[in-house]
Amino acid sequence: MNNVEQERAHLARLAAAEPHKRFRRLYRLVCQPAWLEMALDAIRTNKGFNTPGADGVRGTDLTQEQLDRLAEKLRAGTYQPMPVRRVFIPKRNGKRRPLGLPSAEDKVVQSAIKLILEPLYEPLFRSCSHGFRPQRSCHTALQTILLRGTPTWILEGDLERYFDTIDHGVLLTLLRKRIADERLIELIRLFLKAGYLEEWHWYATWSGTPQGSVISPVLANVVLHELDQYMEDVLGANRRKETGYKRRNPAYNRVNLRVTRCSHRLTQETDPVKRANLLRQLRAWKAERARTRSTLPERSLGYVRYADDWTLTLHGYAKDEARAIKEQLAEWLRTTLKLTLSADKTAITHWSERVPFLGYEIRGIKSRATGAGRPPRLLIPQAAEARVRHTVARLTRQTFVQPGDMIDGVNRVLRGWMHYYAYAANPHRVFARVLHDAFWKLVRYVNKRHKVHGARKALRRYYGTVNGRKTFVFSSPKTGRQVALIRSIGRKSLYDLKRADAAVDRVPTPWTVYSASVGRSPWQRAEVRSIQGDRCAQCANPVVEVHHRTALSNRINQAQAGYQARTIGLCHACHLMRTLQQKGQADRESRMLRQACAASPSDEITPTGSRGPKEMTSGSTADSRPKGQQDNSMPIKREVPEDV
Secondary structure (H helix, E strand, O other), rough: OHHHHHHHHHHHHHHHOOOOOOOOOOOOEEEEHHHHHHHHHHOOOOOOOOOOOOOOOOHHHHHHHHHHHHHHHHHHHHOOOOOOEEEEOOOOOOOEEEEEOOOHHHHHHHHHHHHHHHHOOOOOOOOEEEEOOOOOOOHHHHHHHHHHOOOOOEEEEEEEHHHOOOOHHHHHHHHHHOOHHHHHHHHHHHOOOEEEEEEEEEEEOOOOOOOOOOOHHHHHHHHHHEEEEEEHHHHHOOOOOOOOOOOHHHHHHHHHHHHHHHHHHHHHHHHHHHHHHHHHHHHHHHHHHOOOOOOOOOOOOEEEEEEEEEEEEEEEEOOHHHHHHHHHHHHHHHHOOOOOOOOOEEEEEOOOOEEOOOEEEEEEEEEOOOEEEEEEEEOHHHHHHHHHHHHHHHHHHHOOOHHHHHHHHHHHHHHHHHHHHHHOOOOOHHHHHHHHHHHHHHHHHHHHHHHHHHHHHHHHEEEEEEEHHHHHHHEEOOOOEEEEEOOOOOOOOHHOOOOOOOOOHOOOOOOOOOHHHHHHHHHHHHHHHHHHHHOOOOOOOOOOOEEEOOOOOOOHHHHHOOOOOOEEEEEEEHHHHHHHHHHHHHHHHHHHHHHHHHHOOOOOOOOOOOEEEOOOOOOOOOHOOHHHOOOOOOOOOOOOOOOO
């Protein structure tokens, strides 16, 4: 691993020292087993790491032997990427977004290519690019906009179906500017031309990169780096302000001259009536001079891009000039990169109106006295508040989840949402409304769970004091562990922005409220660990999993599976052995029942061992039935082990 890091650092130094250098012999790095191991570790924490591709193999199923065979295929040149499995996810506008899910081996190879491309292109990428780059985020893009002040016009741009319309020829041509190794270029081309499977039908890919793949963000930035260069080098965006004297405003000079002349006449006038009129006129001219800028605003362009969303702020420009720049950009994108500006999402907005960007709304501010532009404000959209309320409402409908897991799940949703919108101007009121709504949704969740009416009974049990404040709190009766509804985190400043990764919830156990119906409960696992001293009940190893003595698949109400059954903490090996034993016992019982049912009439014995529609009364005997069926109708006794 250290050799891999040293090699990447060496590539980064060479790329920074020679911006026009073309690199050779890069394909050999992908074939190294150590490089593939580091590529696997780099994507192990990704959200879709265990999502199976077209072959059904998950990321955790990959072994060291498979990585060695994969390295051998790459070295021999026989590796062939598999088509991605295409799924669709809904978008906010009602449409659906296609996602491509590569196979597990393809994810590793793409991650290995990404480890090569990042040190080559990071020294070349401009500072105006903030998407899918290390040490950059949505907040750094918003910070850049705020530091430039309130513009006159804002050109908000979006590329129409960008990831689906990237031209493969343009992309490979741009890669050849930096990479001289045709074997690596050919490997990237194979991924682009692998196609996709939709409802198990193969379709060719003539353009675009699949969203959801590991390498797509890097390739997207490689193409849009040309747009960044055009914006800064041709249009002159993000240039440093020129030093020297600013231009005087002619309107201010005219008003200032009238003030001077009126003051001079006032000193020479002796008539009281005329002096009063001159004094009144002098005050009016001074008020107008105070409202007029003394210098002309500087004409400048500010450009910020996050992935395919970008904004161009125009300072001191007219709207006709903004329209001309928009048409010029559309023509350049169509002829050079073969991309199209989205007609619905590309708009020219005045500074006094709100502009949506990266989940926020940007509203310009100008001084009423001087007209000078101040830094704009970031506002929380009403749609964002409505979405988080809807998410909390959807979670709290799952009444089968334990209160500890439910409060943890709601806290993680609210904590992540508040950390993202903590940079807005005065977010306290919005946070208070959202937390107030979440509190009463938890109260209704408790009422439905315990089948009671009214908030008084719920608050008697779940309303307590935490750190001197009353809130919704739950304490485990077994371990005494306590969890309470999160409080407002307050406001953060974009002018002193630091990396907020430490504030993001990084609990090692994933949030499993949605899968609590199958028994994956972090709260329950913590209780079992506390009771057993974090030791397996059989081998005294650390507890990893919770075994349910009543099989979850055999429970009548699966919505409550895993919460009412008796549980025991085991390690992974003991849990697997106990589950196999339990499954074998269930198979033997079902086999006995099938044999008994085959040997007896269907109207006398059911598969569960109970009597059929013709129930026997207390006075009925075996002699009342036909003679040939007396021995076969004996009741079946089910012997269930006590420890299963």
